[in-house]
Amino acid sequence: MELDKNQLVILETVHSRNGECNWYKVSRRVLSLLDSPAELKLSPLLDAGLIEESSLDGEPLPRLHVTAKGKQVLAEQTANQTPRA
Amino acid sequence: MCPQIVQAAGESASSGEYPSQTGGGNAGNNQNTYNPTETLDDDWLLPDEANRREDSGLLDLTPESAFNKMVSDPMFRAMLEQFLRNRATWPDPDVMSDKSIWDSCMQLYWRVKFHQTLSAAEKARFESSLNGATEDKRTPLCDHWVFWFAPESVRLFVLAPEAAAEIAQQRSARAALVGKLASADSKAHYRALMDMYRSGKYTNEMLNSTAGVYGEHFLAVLGVPLKGTQLAKEAVENVGGLASGVNKVDNVPRGARGPATAWDGFYEALAGGPVRDLTTGRVKIQGNGIDVVERHLARFGPDKANSVMVQRLRDIADGKITATAQDLNFYTHELREFVRYRRLGWRNGVPGNADAATDLWRQTHSATLDDYGFPLQADDLLYHPDALKFLWE
Numbered sequence: 212m213e214l215d216k217n218q219l220v221i222l223e224t225v226h227s228r229n230g231e232c233n234w235y236k237v238s239r240r241v242l243s244l245l246d247s248p249a250e251l252k253l254s255p256l257l258d259a260g261l262i263e264e265s266s267l268d269g270e271p272l273p274r275l276h277v278t279a280k281g282k283q284v285l286a287e288q289t290a291n292q293t294p295r296a
Numbered sequence: 297m298c299p300q301i302v303q304a305a306g307e308s309a310s311s312g313e314y315p316s317q318t319g320g321g322n323a324g325n326n327q328n329t330y331n332p333t334e335t336l337d338d339d340w341l342l343p344d345e346a347n348r349r350e351d352s353g354l355l356d357l358t359p360e361s362a363f364n365k366m367v368s369d370p371m372f373r374a375m376l377e378q379f380l381r382n383r384a385t386w387p388d389p390d391v392m393s394d395k396s397i398w399d400s401c402m403q404l405y406w407r408v409k410f411h412q413t414l415s416a417a418e419k420a421r422f423e424s425s426l427n428g429a430t431e432d433k434r435t436p437l438c439d440h441w442v443f444w445f446a447p448e449s450v451r452l453f454v455l456a457p458e459a460a461a462e463i464a465q466q467r468s469a470r471a472a473l474v475g476k477l478a479s480a481d482s483k484a485h486y487r488a489l490m491d492m493y494r495s496g497k498y499t500n501e502m503l504n505s506t507a508g509v510y511g512e513h514f515l516a517v518l519g520v521p522l523k524g525t526q527l528a529k530e531a532v533e534n535v536g537g538l539a540s541g542v543n544k545v546d547n548v549p550r551g552a553r554g555p556a557t558a559w560d561g562f563y564e565a566l567a568g569g570p571v572r573d574l575t576t577g578r579v580k581i582q583g584n585g586i587d588v589v590e591r592h593l594a595r596f597g598p599d600k601a602n603s604v605m606v607q608r609l610r611d612i613a614d615g616k617i618t619a620t621a622q623d624l625n626f627y628t629h630e631l632r633e634f635v636r637y638r639r640l641g642w643r644n645g646v647p648g649n650a651d652a653a654t655d656l657w658r659q660t661h662s663a664t665l666d667d668y669g670f671p672l673q674a675d676d677l678l679y680h681p682d683a684l685k686f687l688w689e
Binding site: 227228231233234235236238239240242243247248249251252253254257264270271272273 | 560646650653655658672
């Protein structure tokens with residue numbers, strides 16, 4: 212599965228704080244890293260099953276987790292981007 | 297919002313743009329002219345919106361008529377087009393089918409225009425009116441045509457052929473368009489310069505040689521009337537060698553939109569109103585304002601960086617510490633952002649859909665950044681170093 216650059220940034224960001232972040236923290240983190248704020252969308256990753264939400268008692272926003280599929284895609288994309296020796 | 301808070305956020309309390317909390321905005325002006333019980337059930341409105349309604353006229357109509365009136369409203373069409381163009385990263389951006397786009401647009405339209413929340417029952421009635429169609433129906437709403445497929449109410453958005461070429465041209469010419477917009481206002485020039493400088497894309501050497509895509513604007517930037525202003529101070533501190541040339545003109549153009557909102561998909565109507573030209577100059581951090589900040593931030597959940605900043609504000613109000621630029625920036629930013637949320641109908645909470653929630657935030661957040669002349673990358677301007685280190689925890 213091919214992710215565009217912006218989706219990859221979002222996926223990596225969620226992964227870096229896996230289960231410890233919500234859309235607000237992620238958005239604040241990536242807003243200026245994306246090509247445009249218009250690229251700030253979670254639904255492509257949610258719909259593709261790469262990340263998922265889980266509710267936590269006492270917190271108004273669901274937390275975000277990278278799924279096993281998401282980790283696999285992330286590993287593949289990262290491997291593809293790593294220059295070979 | 298009480299008058300003190302409005303003033304603290306750099307607004308005039310008597311401007312009329314920011315209604316009192318009890319008045320409920322423009323809705324309050326017409327409360328006596330609308331009786332929802334005459335034609336509709338109470339479930340058309342959520343309980344917390346019941347005292348904030350406006351005489352829209354739509355609610356007096358049948359769902360079908362209200363639907364037709366809504367889709368004929370230029371504001372709704374503009375919003376829908378904006379939603380659709382925001383989805384330009386789809387595999388085929390010109391042909392798309394997504395029920396959530398329509399639902400999100402409809403919901404936002406009602407919030408922006410009538411300060412009301414569509415209840416589930418109300419949405420269902422609109423759904424029902426759509427399902428009543430006996431055959432496929434094409435509606436040229438905006439630059440996209442919308443096809444309705446009964447009875448499932450599948451929406452297929454297809455870019456109208458005559459709009460395709462124009463949109464393609466707009467996309468390819470985006471950089472040039474941004475440049476033209478910047479040319480219209482020297483303050484925008486300055487903001488563009490500062491944004492690029494802060495992001496590390498341009499060094500002093502590059503600025504001095506006026507190299508790069510925006511090079512032709514840099515000389516104009518030097519003519520920005522900055523003497524004695526906050527911008528001048530920033531220029532002296534940040535641009536160094538350029539500072540000697542910045543005090544040439546006397547009048548600062550006001551009200552222009554800067555880089556924080558110079559992106560396709562930003563829409564002032566979705567951001568709770570026009571971008572203003574505000575400063576933190578006469579702001580006093582007060583307890584009631586901090587309460588509003590705290591309540592606004594609560595909707596985003598626990599956040600260490602925000603907590604540190606709120607505690608700093610409390611300490612400042614108690615006279616324990618002195619306010620820094622970041623404290624004033626954070627305070628005014630959150631108050632102003634709250635105003636924008638509230639004007640869009642979100643006094644508390646956020647949309648349940650992640651995309652709708654992020655869209656609401658990015659629109660209001662970037663507009664608020666621009667209200668105070670900040671670029672998109674403004675973490676170090678909004679968060680004191682004591683809080684900045686917790687920004688991603």
